[in-house]
Amino acid sequence: MVKISKITINYQEQPLGITKIEQAGWVILSDHSNVIQKSYHIQLSKDHEFRTLIYDTGVVFSDQSAHISIENIEYESLTEYFLRIKITTEDGEESNWEVSKCVTAFLSTKEWKGNFITAESVQDVDKSKGTYLRKQFEIKGKVKKAYLCSTALGLYHVFLNGKKLEQDEFAPGWTSYKKHLLYQIYDVSELIEDVNVIGAMLGAGWFKGTMGFTRKRNHYGDYSAFLCQITLIYEDNRSEIIVTDGSWDAADSPVLFSEIYDGEYYDAKKEILNWCNKECTYLEWKRASTVNWGYEYLIPQSGCKVCEIDQINVKSVMITPKGEIVLDFGQNLTGWVEFTVVGKKNERVELQCFEVLDSNGNVYIENLRSAKQKVTYLCKGEGEEKYHPFFSYQGFRYVHIMEYPGEILEKNFNAYTVHSNMSVTGDFECSNVLINQLQHNILWGMKSNFLDIPMDCPQRDERLGWTGDAQIFSRTASFLMDTYLFYRKWLVDLAADQIAEGGVPHVIPDIISGKSDGDEMLEQGTHSAAAWADAAIIIPWTMYLVYGDKEILRQQYQSMKNWIDFMKKHSKNNIWNYKLQFGDWVALDAQPGSFYGATPNDLTCTAFYAQSTYLFVKILKVLEKENEALEYLNLYQNIKNTYQETFFDKEGHIISNTQTANILSLYFNLVPTDKISMVTKDLVELLDKENGHLVTGFVGTPYFCHVLSENGQTKKAYDLILQETYPSWLYQIKQGATTIWEHWDGIKEDGTMWNPDMNSFNHYAYGAVGDWLYRNVAGIDTSEENPGYKHIIIKPHIGELNYVRASYNSIYGSIKSSWIRNDDYIILSVSIPCNTYATVYFTDAKTVSSEEKIECMPTEDGYKADILSGDYTFSYQV
Numbered sequence: 001m002v003k004i005s006k007i008t009i010n011y012q013e014q015p016l017g018i019t020k021i022e023q024a025g026w027v028i029l030s031d032h033s034n035v036i037q038k039s040y041h042i043q044l045s046k047d048h049e050f051r052t053l054i055y056d057t058g059v060v061f062s063d064q065s066a067h068i069s070i071e072n073i074e075y076e077s078l079t080e081y082f083l084r085i086k087i088t089t090e091d092g093e094e095s096n097w098e099v100s101k102c103v104t105a106f107l108s109t110k111e112w113k114g115n116f117i118t119a120e121s122v123q124d125v126d127k128s129k130g131t132y133l134r135k136q137f138e139i140k141g142k143v144k145k146a147y148l149c150s151t152a153l154g155l156y157h158v159f160l161n162g163k164k165l166e167q168d169e170f171a172p173g174w175t176s177y178k179k180h181l182l183y184q185i186y187d188v189s190e191l192i193e194d195v196n197v198i199g200a201m202l203g204a205g206w207f208k209g210t211m212g213f214t215r216k217r218n219h220y221g222d223y224s225a226f227l228c229q230i231t232l233i234y235e236d237n238r239s240e241i242i243v244t245d246g247s248w249d250a251a252d253s254p255v256l257f258s259e260i261y262d263g264e265y266y267d268a269k270k271e272i273l274n275w276c277n278k279e280c281t282y283l284e285w286k287r288a289s290t291v292n293w294g295y296e297y298l299i300p301q302s303g304c305k306v307c308e309i310d311q312i313n314v315k316s317v318m319i320t321p322k323g324e325i326v327l328d329f330g331q332n333l334t335g336w337v338e339f340t341v342v343g344k345k346n347e348r349v350e351l352q353c354f355e356v357l358d359s360n361g362n363v364y365i366e367n368l369r370s371a372k373q374k375v376t377y378l379c380k381g382e383g384e385e386k387y388h389p390f391f392s393y394q395g396f397r398y399v400h401i402m403e404y405p406g407e408i409l410e411k412n413f414n415a416y417t418v419h420s421n422m423s424v425t426g427d428f429e430c431s432n433v434l435i436n437q438l439q440h441n442i443l444w445g446m447k448s449n450f451l452d453i454p455m456d457c458p459q460r461d462e463r464l465g466w467t468g469d470a471q472i473f474s475r476t477a478s479f480l481m482d483t484y485l486f487y488r489k490w491l492v493d494l495a496a497d498q499i500a501e502g503g504v505p506h507v508i509p510d511i512i513s514g515k516s517d518g519d520e521m522l523e524q525g526t527h528s529a530a531a532w533a534d535a536a537i538i539i540p541w542t543m544y545l546v547y548g549d550k551e552i553l554r555q556q557y558q559s560m561k562n563w564i565d566f567m568k569k570h571s572k573n574n575i576w577n578y579k580l581q582f583g584d585w586v587a588l589d590a591q592p593g594s595f596y597g598a599t600p601n602d603l604t605c606t607a608f609y610a611q612s613t614y615l616f617v618k619i620l621k622v623l624e625k626e627n628e629a630l631e632y633l634n635l636y637q638n639i640k641n642t643y644q645e646t647f648f649d650k651e652g653h654i655i656s657n658t659q660t661a662n663i664l665s666l667y668f669n670l671v672p673t674d675k676i677s678m679v680t681k682d683l684v685e686l687l688d689k690e691n692g693h694l695v696t697g698f699v700g701t702p703y704f705c706h707v708l709s710e711n712g713q714t715k716k717a718y719d720l721i722l723q724e725t726y727p728s729w730l731y732q733i734k735q736g737a738t739t740i741w742e743h744w745d746g747i748k749e750d751g752t753m754w755n756p757d758m759n760s761f762n763h764y765a766y767g768a769v770g771d772w773l774y775r776n777v778a779g780i781d782t783s784e785e786n787p788g789y790k791h792i793i794i795k796p797h798i799g800e801l802n803y804v805r806a807s808y809n810s811i812y813g814s815i816k817s818s819w820i821r822n823d824d825y826i827i828l829s830v831s832i833p834c835n836t837y838a839t840v841y842f843t844d845a846k847t848v849s850s851e852e853k854i855e856c857m858p859t860e861d862g863y864k865a866d867i868l869s870g871d872y873t874f875s876y877q878v
């Protein structure tokens, strides 16, 4: 039996708030093997019974089950559309119709009729306080459907008749607000009563609060503001809108202060009883004022909203040697603590969140730099009170309880993680418990830093969308979770914030350009660093590989081209280098006291210039821009020739013989073919010189294991990842890390810390080694020719582990690869989803047999087999 198990519309299930069906896709399930779709049939209707069709593909003979665009439909705003799909398979089976639905957003920004309104006044420009806005309205008939569209300058929570709408946190998210502002849509049909009150709580957030390590505020404007439009559709098809305007009630909220870095100060006594209900009797509401802000950049948010995700209980309550009362949640995370308290009026709860204890076991907050991460709550004194911050999040494992009325009971405190809600797609487990903890830390580094934008870290006065960190981790992230909508949204801001000449800012959204005074490093330049700015090319390309999605390449085409042209313009004879470069950031081969590793900038920059140009050529071919592809291929060849002439000596060794210089040259195919084994040997010698330890930074580390296993040094790659002494991934695990550290020596062997100026214990960058675990150890990859895992490559590199078990939930369904090793005897189990095909490689195999009697062909270094969907078990001898 064949069936469609999941339909996605623009990468979401049943999305609310799209402007068209850009891409539909589905997952096929069957109890047979070898299932290939023969045809599909799609229909679209405004009624659930499909009585009137507005689109009908008829039977289309094609095996395409992803990225199907539905063209030439005249969509209407705020309208429900039903989509149904039926397929047949090559072996003659037919599925039932499977139905999904979506709701459109405003199709034109002209549909916005209200004004942005604020409860703040000119005295509040430099404040980060919270406010209330509300409006009471009555309906004029029986309501069939009601949608609420809203956004804010700042952060907001929206309520209807006392109920918060959905679980959204940190709405409307962080974008380059002046060029790209997201709005949210809620179906409120079920909440509408005869008399209604709509309310919003506003906070400063990224919009006007203090952000950036030069601690500037008001990056986008001076007033927090709210924009809202409720559309009521009556049974008789009349419609009515309620919009934000000067008639709305306004007041200060109990949030006296709230900022991203410093935390929140909440005075519960200032809560207005029933503020968002018709029962409210408060008489001192002021009138809201309007704020000038256009609608032209308003775009509906496409999924991936920030939410509370996991609840974590207190693991222990401790008293430090200094006498501080500390809660330990046992896990470094990003989110907040929710507590309950019974206190008298004005009694306080005061907490400070932090990541690690110092070597004496006391509270350590120096690495937060100027970020306070403090939460203060004043009780109203009316029994049990419950609270967590509204507009601030903290990065922490520990909480210092500075004040709390009454006994501190574990049950009164819970931590919650808060991050972009992406579905979990990847899983990896093996026989080594330390590697399993590393996998856990990689995942938690991701959970901690994907809070609407890809952040560098969640605790100190930074939390910015550093492009390099995002680029390095993007492939690993895209195995662990469905990142498509997350990165696609962020890439819009990357393109929006690119300088006119094409340079790419170091952080996106860019709040540092023009505001770097006082920062010695950034005064040298705020855009266009190698490996950082290359996020402009590498992330769209990664999305193409993982999802087979050409749309994101089309969206980013101009941005990518501008970036390559920027490098070209500023290169001299094909050597690219420019103002502030981060080099092999925080590599251990740096000069004492320096952050920049020993690999020269000319080499790092030119290697990335070559690689990005090379990827751009491939992208141009995908986009069928053949002439341009030739032009950039020519550029690439020139860069590559110059690279080889400049950075290699006569014998073919790399002149600046660092680990990273060898790694980049190998990974980016910049080594002449006949010198690859020699350069690999040079790299291995450098590794041996360090007794099997890496000394690489952000740039070399992600590719280290890859270049070893791809160049016949699988054993060395395993030794490297299994290394337990400093510096190594497992060293931090043995030191008790629960997320990935920024520095190999965040906590040194003697228990002292690396410089507090820059010592995050929750930086996902070095977690990029996950990509090697998934693609090379478990061996789950996609072919580049047929990406998105339509053609799956299973190619495990077997090493010093007894077993490995991994799965990845692709757009076509679940892929699994597991192996068990018994000396030189391997059992490999593989699952391949319907409507895909796979090539399985048995590297170094002498003979291969399979329960399913699959034919295996010899290769240069083993065997391979081509298979279709189903479950398979192979055994082989190495």
Ligand code: BGC
Residues within 6 Å of the ligand: 456, 457, 462, 466, 468, 469, 582, 585, 758, 763
């Ligand atoms: C950030 C990094 C970032 C770097 C750039 C740091 O302060 O935390 O992760 O990539 O600056 O040099």
